[in-house]
Amino acid sequence: MVAISTVATMVLGFGVWVHHMFATGLPVMSLAFFSAASFVIAVPSAIGVFAWIATIWTGKPQFTTPFLFFAGFILLFVIGGVSGFMTASVALDWQLTDTYFVVAHLHYVLLGINVFPVIGGxxxxxxxxxxxxxxxxxxxxxxxxMFIGFNAAFFPMHISGLMGMPRRIYTYPSGMGLGWLNLLSSVGAFVFAAGALLFLINVAKSLRAGAVAGDNPWDAPTLEWATTSPPPVYNFATIPQIASRYPLWEDRLKESEERSVVGDAAPDGMVLDRGKETIGVTLLDAEPNVVLKMPGDSILPFLLSVGMMLLFFGMLAQVIWLMVFGLVCEIVILAVWLTPQPHVAEERVEVYE
Known part of the structure; x- marks a missing residue:
């Protein structure tokens, strides 16, 4: 459900951004369509929120720092989402446009929804x-x-925006009752910055003298914790074969009678030691049966992006020769990139024991 809601959010997002343009004189039909899209996007967003809450509710949360950042993200996601959902109403959007309410919503989305889970990660x-x-x-x-400073900085902006505080204005009459709100936002911004500084200090301190982590300090179930910390450049000497969703918990949960083969402790398997390789599996049983050669590093994707830049720049500037040149570059680079390479198509069926 979270995957479906994420895709739905991306699709609906193509029509949601227009609520920022409601005050520009759009036709009534356009206002109705994009207002409806801005309302509907709340549905997949709510699915994600309830799924995250259910994950916590049905599990046994450990109140470590990563969990706190993720739990805080859920609250900030709700606040940022609701404040954005409010702008779907055309009549209200006309009143909120270019006020601090929009600034508050923007920062809850950009900082609260993005920065907090990244730092937790x-x-x-x-x-x-x-x-x-x-x-x-x-x-x-x-x-x-960071959490207290962030909310102290940006939540009051909802109120000041509703009171008429315009964005992009650095001064205002003293009798509007906005002084204490803006002061609170300024203090909160410095507190938030102090939290960011604490994070940087923690990183620098721990890199020098942090406790040795071991392979799996969180007792996590997923395969990245089956290697050493930090992992070797090759990840696994032999590709692990797993028999459950939680391979490192498999013995404990007894979800499968067959023990997972995890990490370098694998008794046998296909050794990927000849350049860039991966395994191929049988169609029905997903049993490894071949080693596949993979393409090496290439500059072609970068050149393709340069050609695309020339193409669109030529279209925007109406420079026909540049547009044609960019298009030709695109075709040639794509043809070279997609041409099968004999050494990549090689397969060998070998199992080392």
Whole structure:
């Protein structure tokens, strides 16, 4: 359901952005269509929120720093989503356009929905990347300082925007009752910055003297924690074969009678030690049976993007020769890129024991 809701959000997003243009004199039919799209997008967003809550509710959450950042993200997602959902109403949008209400919504989306889960993810995967743990106490301080500072900075902007505080204006009459709201936002911004500084201090401190993480400090079930921390450049000497959704918990949960083959402890398997390779499997049983050669590094994708840039720049500037040149470059590069390479198509059926 989360995957479907994410795709639906992306599709509906093509029509949602127009609610930023409601005050520009669009036709009534356009207002109705894009207003409806802005309302409907709340449905897949709500599916995601309830799925995340259900994941926490049905599990046994450990209140570590990564969890705090993710739980805080859910709350900020709801606030940012509801404030955006409100602008779907054309009449209300006309009143909120170019006010601090829009600034508040924007920052809840950009910072609250993006920055908080990213920092939580860094806390979670930092031991796998570096081999050392981030300081847990400093991490929790980081969360609470950033969370309190963020909400102190941007939540009052909803109120000041409703009171008529325009965006992009640095001064205003003293009798509007906006002074304390803007002061609170300024203080909150500095508190949030202090939290970001705590995070950077934690990273620098832990890289030098953090506790050694071990292979799986979180007792996580997924395969990235089956390797050493940090992992070797080749990840696995032999590709692991798994028999459940939680291979590292398999013995404990007894979900499968057949033990997973995990990591370098695999007794046998296909060794991928001759360049860029991967395994192929049988169609019905997904049993590994071949080793496939993979394409190597190539500059062609970059050249393709350059050709695309020339093509569209020529179209925008109405420079016909540049547009044609970019199109020809695109065709030639695509033909070269997609031409089958004999050494890539090679397969060998070998199993090393």
């Amino acid at each position: 860094i806390h979670y995967w930092f031991p796998k990347m570096s081999g050392r743990m981030l300081d847990e106490r400093l991490g929790k301080w980081t969360f609470w300082v």
